[in-house]
Amino acid sequence: MAINDQAHDGARVRRPRSARRSALVAVLSASALGATAVSAGVASASSRTTRAARVAHASPFLACEVTDTGGIDDRSFNASAYQGLQLAKAADPAISFKYLGSTSTSNYTPNINTFIAKKCGIIITVGFDMASATQAAAKAHPSQKFAIVDFTYTPAIKNVLALHYDTNQDGFLGGYLAAAESKTGKVGTFGGQDIPTVTVYMDGWVAGVRYYDKVNHAHVVALGWTPKKVRTAGSFAGNGLFTNDFVNQTLGKTEASTLMAQGADVIFPVAGSVGLGAAAAVKQAGAAHYMEWVDTDGCISAPQYCSLFLTSVTKGIAPSVKAATLSAAKGTFAGGNYNGTLTNGGVSLSPFHDFNATIPAKVKAALVSLKAGIISGKISTDPDSYPAG
């Protein structure tokens, strides 16, 4: 925007080159779309895809994934869904798989349509942002099977399996652990975007911190997310710190630095690969600064930062995508909504890895009983059940 405005201003002043600068305006605005469209085409021509295509002639079932803008290698939900497809193939060699990367939101519908034309047995769309594109495609092609990661349709759609995860449950456990491990009495979180699938994590996490304060008479403060007092169920509204995209790692570094500057010593980024920027900042901050990773076990997806991760607040995207793919291949696919919880193992706190020895047994025991309490419904994951630190 900045360039466009300036160029336009310039065009009015200068006489001979005004046409050229106007061309700049036009081209720049076009490039925002054009560049991404071109690159999307290139990105999709992956060897993994072609290798998958080569074995496709032997197999009757093709599973296809459309990633969101984070890309297939985001160490987070796109990668997890892809891992789900790999697991499905391992379980049933007759399955082959492909994916298309989206470099901007304008790629969603074309990518879905490409896969419909390729007669994919099931199309996995990844992310809340793809909900409306998936819904439109599912309505237009009622015999095509879909699964979408991170969404719930009300009412449910017959040919779409919506995979949703109550990550406030394991987020709550992560928040409790963060509060227990904080030496400064401050912990911080930030999100990629202010959308429910992100804020649900932050919400449970803040609730966990507040619960820690309540039961231990402590005063640990959670920075970066303030849940709204009055809100409708499932909205997870509030005010907080967001990068507003899932690619700008420089901004992720800025956000984490800010949280640490304001005293936080445990950082929980809920922003996919942008969290890697936060990890760089935490590593730079040195000893006594920790993190919790999101979506997947960070020690497996980003092993270079394993020594920073107290734990990871994960959701079982890979197993549920695997199950959806296998059911579609076997012909037992049923649309509707799936909800991952602590109860069914759809969400969970990952192992402590490097911190297994340093986290006190008392805290570990508390996490076990908290988990049981959340499953039984005795402990609320709503931050408003507890006074704000």
Next chain:
Amino acid sequence: MSVLEAALPGPSPPPEQHAPPPDSRLVSSGRIRGMGTFLVALAAVMTFAFGLGVPSSDRATFILTAPPAVNVAPLTMSVRWVSIVLAVLCAAAGLWLVFRREQRASYLVFGAGFTLFLWSFLTWVARGAQLNFVQMLATTLISTTPLVFGSLSGIMCERSGVINIAIEGQFLAGAFLGAMIGSVTGDLWLGVLAGAVAGGLFGWLLAFLTLRYGIDQIIAGVVIVAFCTGLTTFLTEQVLTPDQATLNSPQTFAAIGIPLLDKIPIVGPVLFDQNVFVYLAAVLLVVVHVGLFRTRWGLRVRAVGEHPHAAETVGVHVISVRYRNVILGGAIAGIGGASFTIGSVGQFSPQMTAGLGYVALAAMIFGRWRPFGALGAALLFGFCVSLQSFLAVLNVGIPSPFLAMAPYVITIAVVSGLVGRVRPPAADGAPYRRE
């Protein structure tokens, strides 16, 4: 909303009747009056919103110490009284501008007045809490550094008459190759070199397409960005991802404290305890400035950018000057790209530059194609990024999308209000044909 409202310029200066003066550094008296009026308006906001609008018991604390600087006690202020005192000073600066209309000191006085406003705003934001002011300035440099490289690249190219829209692409190429070479060899300086080579290569491509074949410079630049975006995304998936540990896990440059200087309170940790990219940017800034405006080489470059035919008649080889500058410019952008990976997060991921190449281009234009002007615009942008982050953490209640907009809105509002008309090099963007 208060940030946005605060950022809106005051009454715009009346349209000028005559043609702009040839030297773009001169400021019209209308603009000075506008700046003065704006400061008076800010003083009113400070008095009523930040001063009288808060209880007199509200205190704000600024933390002024960060390692390795010597310890300074935190500064605790009464929000109301600090704001009112600052408002009086800010109004005085504004009135001085309105009535004296001094040409030379006008920017300085305006800058001082605006700083007073920021100070007051920050005390208001931090009321009842602590604000780590030193870290806020240090965080500013995270996003400023790549912008400085990017705008220096743009200046190198455009001063010789070639528009470099491809900075974003050269960033990506430099980030990619810098990470890969830095990771494979384990030598970060080789990574910097690789970044420069990658950027220089795409600088050469831009020069080749536009100077040899006369392709429109903007079209060529946009194509290069699209190509680099696609290529780096493709290669990341093809090459880096399968062997992440070897190919895409470089170390990063650690911060190097400059002895003694890094002990200075506030300034030390911000400026003298940074990694090599920050120091490199500072050195390049001076080199490019001195080179362009104080050397024979710079005179020739500017002659080629302003009036290539005249330069040719006195024996300057226009095409080779342009080739050299565009390649050098590309290399500078490539080093800036490497700062994203081996200077910051320690791995490449697709599109990680997130459009900062275009922001760098804007900073160059706002800075009037001058290195230190571009630095000013880049610092303002970086500060606003840092500011929005702190505002969100301090929970001022501004919705996150508005905060995310703030760096762009404030940069545009402040800089366009201040800079006004800019004049690019006369032959910028024009293909050169010998007659």
